[in-house]
Each structure stands twice: as structure tokens, then as C-alpha cells.
Amino acid sequence: MGAVPVGGREVLASALMPPAAQALTDMIEISAQIQAAVVFDREATVLASTLPDERARLLATSALGLLRAAEEARPDEETGFAQLDAALRDGYVFLVADGDHAIAATTGPEPTVGLVFYDLKRCLDGLGEEPAPPPEKPRRPPVKRTAARTKKTDDAKS
Amino acid sequence: MRSRSVIAGLAVAAGSLAGALHFRNRAQRRRERIELYFGDGSMVSLSSGQPGADRLLAHARELFAATR
Numbered sequence: 001m002g003a004v005p006v007g008g009r010e011v012l013a014s015a016l017m018p019p020a021a022q023a024l025t026d027m028i029e030i031s032a033q034i035q036a037a038v039v040f041d042r043e044a045t046v047l048a049s050t051l052p053d054e055r056a057r058l059l060a061t062s063a064l065g066l067l068r069a070a071e072e073a074r075p076d077e078e079t080g081f082a083q084l085d086a087a088l089r090d091g092y093v094f095l096v097a098d099g100d101h102a103i104a105a106t107t108g109p110e111p112t113v114g115l116v117f118y119d120l121k122r123c124l125d126g127l128g129e130e131p132a133p134p135p136e137k138p139r140r141p142p143v144k145r146t147a148a149r150t151k152k153t154d155d156a157k158s
Numbered sequence: 159m160r161s162r163s164v165i166a167g168l169a170v171a172a173g174s175l176a177g178a179l180h181f182r183n184r185a186q187r188r189r190e191r192i193e194l195y196f197g198d199g200s201m202v203s204l205s206s207g208q209p210g211a212d213r214l215l216a217h218a219r220e221l222f223a224a225t226r
Contacts, residue, residue, distance in 0.1 A: 035225065036225035051225065055224060055225070058224045059221065059224040059225060062217065062220045062221040062224050063221050065217050065220070065221075066214065066217035066218055066220075066221055069213055069214050069217050070194055070214060073194055073202070073210065073214075074196055078197055078198075079196055079197045079198035079200075080196060080197055081194060081195075081196060081197075082195050082196055082197050083195045084192060084193060084194045084195065084214075085192070085193050086190070086191070086192040086193075086214070086215060086218035087189075087190060087191050087192075088190055088215070088218060088219060088222055089190065090222065091222060093218040093221050093222050095221075104221060106221070106222055106225045
């Protein structure tokens with residue numbers, strides 16, 4: 001996985017899904033509350049994470065376990081599980097699922113819950129987006145080449 | 159003299175009540191809980207000790223520990 005430093009934190013991106021890394025990088029840039037996050041699929045494959053490889057895999061495995069346990073609460077697909085937050089002694093755990101992908105994140109105690117959910121959902125929505133192509137450079141009109149001024153022979157004589 | 163002691167007693171009682179409420183609210187905030195949101199907009203809040211909560215909280219704790 002390649003690492004992209006973002007404001008003192010690093011986003012490690014899997015080559016499997018570059019938009020995940022971009023979406024996570026964008027989220028980490030704007031959200032100071034999120035301490036760690038992982039984007040993963042339903043096989044616990046890490047698509048992007050703020051943690052190093054081994055810990056990211058562990059985080060994704062734990063998050064998938066939580067996701068499955070939460071989905072068992074109401075197995076219906078349409079009205080089934082969408083997201084959760086868990087208030088623990090030392091901080092919060094957030095989990096948002098959308099189809100085959102999910103994102104899990106942790107924060108410190110007393111986060112702005114609505115804002116964190118908003119950021120996580122935006123990150124998941126960003127997975128479907130194609131990376132924006134680099135902006136085209138404006139083309140300058142061709143420069144007219146003018147012949148170099150030559151002194152008139154008359155001027156030279158005077 | 160008596161009215162002063164009654165006022166002082168009331169003040170002490172009010173202070174004790176306010177303190178007790180504050181500590182109760184703080185304890186409730188610190189209590190572990192999990193909130194599940196579903197696709198139809200409904201939400202279920204489970205506190206530790208309630209049926210179904212402990213398993214979910216155990217997973218959440220494991221997840222949190224993985225980030226430390």
C-alpha cells in the first residue's frame with residue numbers, strides 16, 4: 001500500500017481501489033475528529049486506511065464482525081442496517097455501510113455525531129466517483145513571428 | 159434566626175439535588191451504549207446490560223482496541 005501524508009496522519013491506499021484512498025484522504029483533511037478509519041469490503045479487504053497494513057487488516061476484520069452482528073439485528077435488506085455509533089469509555093466507534101463497501105472510524109469522547117456520520121457517508125459516496133481528470137491547460141494562440149527589425153539602410157547612412 | 163436556618167437548609171438541599179442530578183447525568187453519559195440506524199429511518203439505542211447490546215459492544219470495543 002502507498003502512503004499519503006494528510007495533516008500529520010497518513011492514508012494508506014490499496015492499489016485495488018484508488019478512489020477509496022482519495023475519498024479517505026479528502027475526509028481526513030476536513031475532519032479533525034476522526035482519529036482512525038478504514039474503508040473495507042464484505043470480505044474484510046482493506047481498500048484504504050489511516051493505519052499501517054497489519055493494524056488496518058485487524059481493524060477491518062473487527063469492523064466486519066461488528067457489521068455482521070449489527071445486520072443480524074434486522075436482516076431485511078431495504079430497511080436493514082445502515083449505520084451505527086457506539087459510545088465507549090475512551091471514545092466512539094462509527095460504522096456506515098453502503099452495499100458492498102463500509103467504513104469504520106473511531107473518535108475521542110464526545111464527538112459531533114451528526115458531523116462524523118456526514119463525513120463518513122460522503123467518503124463512501126466518493127468511492128463510486130471517478131477521479132477527476134487533471135485540468136486541461138488553456139491553449140495559447142500561436143505567437144506570430146515577426147521579422148526582426150532591420151535598420152533601414154537610409155537610417156544607417158544618416 | 160429560625161428563618162435563616164430554614165433558608166440555609168433549603169440551599170443545602172437544592173445544592174445536593176443539583177449535584178446528584180449532575181453526577182447522574184455524567185454517569186449516564188459515560189455508560190457504554192450503541193445506537194443502530196436502519197434504512198427506514200428508525201433507530202434502536204441499546205445500553206450495556208440490555209439484551210443484544212453486550213455482543214455488539216464487545217465487537218465495538220475490539221474495533222476500538224485495534225486502533226490503539
